[in-house]
Amino acid sequence: MHDATKTADLSLRLLGRPLDELDDDERRVLDAIAERRLTSRDAADLVDKEASFGARLSDRVAAVGGSWGFIILFTVVLLGWMLLNSEVLSRWGLAFDPYPFIFLNLMLSTLAAVQAPIIMMSQNRASAKDRIAAGLDYEINLRAELEIMRLHHKLDELMGEVKGLKASPSP
Numbered sequence: 001m002h003d004a005t006k007t008a009d010l011s012l013r014l015l016g017r018p019l020d021e022l023d024d025d026e027r028r029v030l031d032a033i034a035e036r037r038l039t040s041r042d043a044a045d046l047v048d049k050e051a052s053f054g055a056r057l058s059d060r061v062a063a064v065g066g067s068w069g070f071i072i073l074f075t076v077v078l079l080g081w082m083l084l085n086s087e088v089l090s091r092w093g094l095a096f097d098p099y100p101f102i103f104l105n106l107m108l109s110t111l112a113a114v115q116a117p118i119i120m121m122s123q124n125r126a127s128a129k130d131r132i133a134a135g136l137d138y139e140i141n142l143r144a145e146l147e148i149m150r151l152h153h154k155l156d157e158l159m160g161e162v163k164g165l166k167a168s169p170s171p
Contacts, residue, residue: 006034013153014146025135029143033150039143043133047125055125062122065115078104 004019007030011019015026022030032039048056064070081097081104089095097103 003031003034007031010034010146014149025139026142029139029146032143033146039139041136043129043136046132046136047129051125055121058118058121059125061115062119065119 007027008019010030010033011017011022011026014030015022019027019030029039051059082101085095085097085101085104086099090098
């Protein structure tokens with residue numbers, strides 16, 4: 001049977017709708033069943049193939065900026081900055097950012113202004129990856145359901161044949 005004809009037949013038999021009424025996911029699953037090929041795909045691989053340099057960079061920035069290592073290191077740097085500018089360097093009149101640490105506040109504000117949108121870009125990318133994963137999960141679930149229906153249909157046909165053999169008189 002031709003692939004398009006086979007897919008159209010599967011569409012009517014399993015979903016009860018003609019092929020032209022199916023959405024892309026349903027059609028892709030039926031094509032995979034008709035061609036006896038795998039349906040599963042990795043959402044991360046699909047998203048990463050199309051990721052731009054900026055998208056990958058935002059993921060790295062979010063991974064570093066959202067880690068305990070960054071928080072601990074940043075806390076040490078901040079405490080060091082304040083200690084250096086309040087006690088150590090002020091003894092010799094060399095404190096470049098004395099209390100109330102205006103330059104430090106400017107640096108923190110700048111970091112927050114740059115880091116926040118970058119992390120939001122990474123979160124948007126993660127949301128897109130989740131949507132793709134949900135779509136792929138739907139395809140797998142649909143495939144499993146349709147395959148189970150096909151197996152039930154084959155079992156029903158076999159049971160009918162067995163009943164027919166039992167009912168026929170033996171010679």
